[in-house]
Amino acid sequence: MITKYLALPGPTEVNPEIMLEISKPIFNHRNVIFKDLLERVTEKTQKLLNTKNEVYFLTASGTGAMECAIVNTLSKNDKILALINGSFGQRFADIAKQYGADVIEFHGEWGKGFELDKIKKIIDELGDNLKGITVVHCETSTGVLNDIEAISKLRCSDKTLLLVDGISSIGAVKVEVDKWNIDVILTGSQKVLALPPGLAIIAFSSKAIKAYEESDMPKYYWDIGKYRKFYIENRETPYTPAIPLFVGLLKQLEVLEEKGFDQEIKKHEKIANMVRYAIRAIGLELLNDDDIAANTVTPIKVPDGIDLKQLRKILLEKYSVDVAGGQGKLEGKIFRIGHLGNVEPLFIISILAALEMALKELGFEFEVGRGVKAAQEFWINNLK
Ligand SMILES: Cc1ncc(COP(=O)(O)O)c(C=O)c1O
Incomplete structure (x- = not known):
């Protein structure tokens, strides 16, 4: 079905035009066509x-890519501060622990932004001993957009790396990697870039590359040194790449660049505001305050007396609408509407129509x- x-x-709908690109015949990733493709995709991603x-x-x-970020920049017993206000922040911490880092977990309330003054205190106490901070930009499990620029500025030592999961933010939210001094940032193809799953993107600052040279965590497939060598010497990847996804990515980046990356951000912002406005009009309660709400996903509290399993079942079976449930401690308490990638106003209106019919039925x-x-009305009133 x-x-x-x-x-x-995520995963999000793939534009048929992009799907056509992806279905083109496979070619050799060691030939000149791929080298040119890789170079162009790299420049556009930058x-x-x-x-x-x-x-x-x-x-x-x-x-x-999260694992790649950790194993390439950290060493066993390195002290890192993991900022956690949802399940993906926890995942970053768990990966680092798995590889032997000394992880200090800072827990914020799920659905709220971090209390930066508390984080600052910990960072100042650790000083040069703090090797890294992990944080998720858009915490997809709660729909909170964490303030990466502000978190970056909390650092008091040059030795502290900032590792950012931008999986569900990049492309839909302004991300200024250089200005914000982000050392590692990463994303996946199946989110705002609206490609099939299977391709991850990761960027390393010169400070992160220096940390790589000192890092002793075990790595083979994720060893970024091999990716660097192959790219610098031959414009290649060390292992067989997901060739069709590169072809799709180039096309998608060309389309987005032509429209304007900033325009795409504005579109996501407007759609997110429209969803929040409409959800409130139905009489449902949002999990987040507007000032920390992400442009890509809206979590909604399950109203009293409504069975979430039933709601999602009706949406899927009767209207072919798949909304996400809650994760971790929010499981059963919220559902989430994703609005990222190729999303358009009529898509949202269809989702809302189905949601209304399912709610009424329940x-x-x-x-x-x-x-x-x-x-x-929101869309008409905000046409500019
Ligand atoms: C913020 C964030 N981090 C990490 C992940 C995990 O990505 P994947 O499922 O592609 O491994 C997701 C996926 O939903 C995410 O939204």
Whole structure:
């Protein structure tokens, strides 16, 4: 069964034009066509990230890139501070622990931004002993957009690296890798870039590369030294790359660049605001305050008396709409609408229409059509 409306925070719908590119015949990744492709994709990704840092591509999902960030920059027993306000922040911490880092977990409330003054105190106490900070830009599990620029500025030592998971933010939110002094940032193909899953992107600052040279964590497939050598010497990847995804990525980056990367950010912002406005009009409660809400995913509290499993089942089976549930401690308490990538206003209006019908069927009291109407009005009133 094909799901028509992927209202998930990834994987996202792939544009048919891009799908056609991806389905072109395979070619040799050691020939000149691929070298040219890799060089162009690298340059365009640097533009997307506002960076001159080195960018590498991995055949992996986003978690692979998180692991790559850790094993290439840290050594066993290095002290790192893991900022956690959702399940992906926890994942970053767990990977670092698995490889033997000495991880100090800082837990923020799920669905809220971090209390920066508390983090600053820990950073100042650790001083030069703090080797790294891990943080998720858009914490997809809670829809919170963490303030990376502010977190970066909390560092008091040149020795502290900032490792950022930008998996569900890059492309939909301004990311200034160089200005914000981000040492490692990463994303995956199946989110805002709206490609099939399987390609991860990771960028390393010169400070991160220096840390690589000193790092003693075990690595083979993720060893970024090999990716550097192959790129610098031959414009190649060390291992067989996901060739079709590179072809799709180049096309997608060309399309986005032509529209303007900033325009794409504005589109995501407007869609996110439209979703939040409409959800409130239905009478549902959002998990997050507006000032920390991400542009890519909106978590909604499950109203009293509504069975979430039933709601998601009706949406999927009757309307072919797949919305995401909650994760970890929010499982059963929220559902999440993803609105990233190729998302357009009519897509959102369809999701809202289905949601209203499913809620009504389950007995939720409200006037059907209010959410759709609010979304339409929002869009019309914000046409510029
Ligand atoms: C912020 C964030 N980090 C990490 C991941 C894990 O990525 P993947 O499932 O591609 O390994 C996701 C996926 O949803 C994510 O949204």
